[in-house]
Amino acid sequence: MKQEVSISINGTVYERTIDVRMLLSDFIRHEARLTGTHVGCEHGVCGACTVQLDGEPVRSCIMLAIQAEGHELRTVESLANGVDGELHPLQQAFHETHALQCGYCTAGILMSIEPLVESGEPLDEERVREALSGNLCRCTGYQQIVEAVLLAAARRAEAVE
Amino acid sequence: MKPPPFELHRPTSVEEVLSLLAEHGDDAKVLAGGQSLIPLLNFRLARPEVLVDINRVTELDRISASPDGGISIGALTRQAAVEASELAVTRNPLLGDALRLVAHPQIRNRGTFGGSVAHADPAAELPVAIVATDATVSVRSRGGERRIPAGEFFVSHLTTVMADDELLVSVDLPAVPERCGTAFEEFARRSGDYALGGAAAVVALRSDGSCASAALALLGAGDVPIRAREAESAVVGRPIDAASAAEAARQAVRDTSPISNMHGDADYRRRVVEAMVERALLKAAGRAEARSS
Numbered sequence: 001m002k003q004e005v006s007i008s009i010n011g012t013v014y015e016r017t018i019d020v021r022m023l024l025s026d027f028i029r030h031e032a033r034l035t036g037t038h039v040g041c042e043h044g045v046c047g048a049c050t051v052q053l054d055g056e057p058v059r060s061c062i063m064l065a066i067q068a069e070g071h072e073l074r075t076v077e078s079l080a081n082g083v084d085g086e087l088h089p090l091q092q093a094f095h096e097t098h099a100l101q102c103g104y105c106t107a108g109i110l111m112s113i114e115p116l117v118e119s120g121e122p123l124d125e126e127r128v129r130e131a132l133s134g135n136l137c138r139c140t141g142y143q144q145i146v147e148a149v150l151l152a153a154a155r156r157a158e159a160v161e
Numbered sequence: 162m163k164p165p166p167f168e169l170h171r172p173t174s175v176e177e178v179l180s181l182l183a184e185h186g187d188d189a190k191v192l193a194g195g196q197s198l199i200p201l202l203n204f205r206l207a208r209p210e211v212l213v214d215i216n217r218v219t220e221l222d223r224i225s226a227s228p229d230g231g232i233s234i235g236a237l238t239r240q241a242a243v244e245a246s247e248l249a250v251t252r253n254p255l256l257g258d259a260l261r262l263v264a265h266p267q268i269r270n271r272g273t274f275g276g277s278v279a280h281a282d283p284a285a286e287l288p289v290a291i292v293a294t295d296a297t298v299s300v301r302s303r304g305g306e307r308r309i310p311a312g313e314f315f316v317s318h319l320t321t322v323m324a325d326d327e328l329l330v331s332v333d334l335p336a337v338p339e340r341c342g343t344a345f346e347e348f349a350r351r352s353g354d355y356a357l358g359g360a361a362a363v364v365a366l367r368s369d370g371s372c373a374s375a376a377l378a379l380l381g382a383g384d385v386p387i388r389a390r391e392a393e394s395a396v397v398g399r400p401i402d403a404a405s406a407a408e409a410a411r412q413a414v415r416d417t418s419p420i421s422n423m424h425g426d427a428d429y430r431r432r433v434v435e436a437m438v439e440r441a442l443l444k445a446a447g448r449a450e451a452r453s454s
């Protein structure tokens with residue numbers, strides 16, 4: 001069963017005719033050609049595919065593409081200012097604290113944690129670990145990821161003051 | 162790891178959903194948050210011919226106050242929305258305790274309250290919470306509405322009393338006893354995973370500190386949430402302390418038969434549940450005390 005859809009990702013509308021069973025992660029990667037979003041387990045466990053649906057982190061591998069119609073999606077490509085442009089402060093903090101090795105999990109982690117950092121809620125290690133409990137990283141051991149998030153949050157708090 | 166082909170319907174009203182379910186019977190599955198169903202499709206463990214996506218049925222997405230001091234939660238309300246609802250977690254603090262343990266934040270953003278109840282996973286927290294708080298589950302078909310006590314809703318692993326043409330529309334949770342304390346304790350290998358065992362407790366205290374009423378429900382002790390009635394009666398009238406909590410916990414798991422699998426055998430799980438009952442009782446009693454003083 002095929003259907004025409006029109007899906008907005010990072011402010012660009014993608015009009016395609018797709019199978020209704022197409023996963024959102026496949027639409028993002030294969031139709032919109034935004035390959036920053038990664039697919040790890042494809043059953044909701046690893047968090048690599050996390051994107052934001054109307055600002056809220058969700059897993060794109062356990063949602064149908066057609067269900068994103070009428071909503072605004074954001075992927076990791078929305079963070080930095082263009083391909084060679086300035087990094088988002090969160091990405092900059094990941095860069096500085098060595099919060100990634102292979103980088104496979106990074107897009108999902110950034111999209112999971114960005115709303116929390118932007119909310120301005122005071123963060124501590126426990127809160128960050130809880131917010132990232134659904135994101136698996138096979139390389140870093142998480143410590144530097146937590147440090148990066150706290151660094152970005154501290155810089156944001158300073159900038160706001 | 163892609164879903165098999167299916168026919169998709171995206172109705173906007175309960176009436177339309179009920180017609181579709183009446184028409185397609187057991188060929189159809191309701192798609193709510195998809196956080197359990199889509200993984201099953203991806204694994205091809207489920208192959209429904211028809212999916213009825215209820216995400217546009219906005220009338221099912223609501224939390225309202227009931228006149229009796231309780232709350233009513235529409236089936237499509239996201240788990241994260243219930244967690245964030247002041248009304249829901251002040252009127253039924255056990256829901257807040259339970260929701261924090263359901264999967265991960267990203268999954269709760271999408272997963273629905275009704276979906277978790279309808280899915281009836283014996284290791285899920287919300288079914289245990291609604292059994293502990295004597296909720297009522299409302300289901301509808303074209304033939305009418307049925308209101309089913311939570312304690313009679315679950316039949317076995319992933320199976321409820323709902324017929325193929327029935328839609329879960331809401332869960333009504335009555336007021337919890339005045340000045341009660343609640344707690345949900347569980348043990349999982351990693352935070353956010355389904356737990357190996359757990360327990361929910363709702364405890365109200367008398368002014369002399371003895372237990373006025375207690376509700377205890379077990380997670381992972383069998384293939385459905387279990388109310389531990391005998392253990393409840395054993396603590397009523399007594400102060401809840403280390404000794405009475407341990408005794409109640411022993412009693413709660415006495416006749417249970419948890420599953421055995423690679424994550425833990427029945428004996429081990431029974432001991433996990435026992436320890437969780439003990440902790441939940443003590444914590445709930447502590448909270449009740451803090452609220453009355």
Ligand SMILES: Cc1cc2nc3c(=O)[nH]c(=O)nc-3n(C[C@H](O)[C@H](O)[C@H](O)COP(=O)(O)OP(=O)(O)OC[C@H]3O[C@@H](n4cnc5c(N)ncnc54)[C@H](O)[C@@H]3O)c2cc1C
Pocket residue numbers: 043044045190191192193194195196197198199200236237262263264265268271272273274275276277279280282284285286287327328329330353354355356
């Ligand atoms: C990695 C991961 C970890 C998880 N960990 C936990 C956990 O620790 N604890 C926990 O409780 N859950 C956990 N879950 C499951 C999650 O809570 C699901 O959201 C929930 O089980 C199902 O809700 P849903 O809205 O996503 O339903 P769906 O996946 O859409 O549906 C699930 C089932 O219920 C049926 N259904 C849904 N809504 C209705 C309705 N209104 N009427 C009739 N039938 C209906 C569907 O047909 C389907 O059979 C986890 C999920 C994942 C992916």
Ligand code: FES
Pocket residue numbers: 038039040041042043044045046047048049050059060061062
């Ligand atoms: S790829 Fe989506 S959660 Fe693993």
Ligand code: FES
Pocket residue numbers: 099100101102103104105106136137138139140
């Ligand atoms: S950096 Fe390799 S998985 Fe996280």
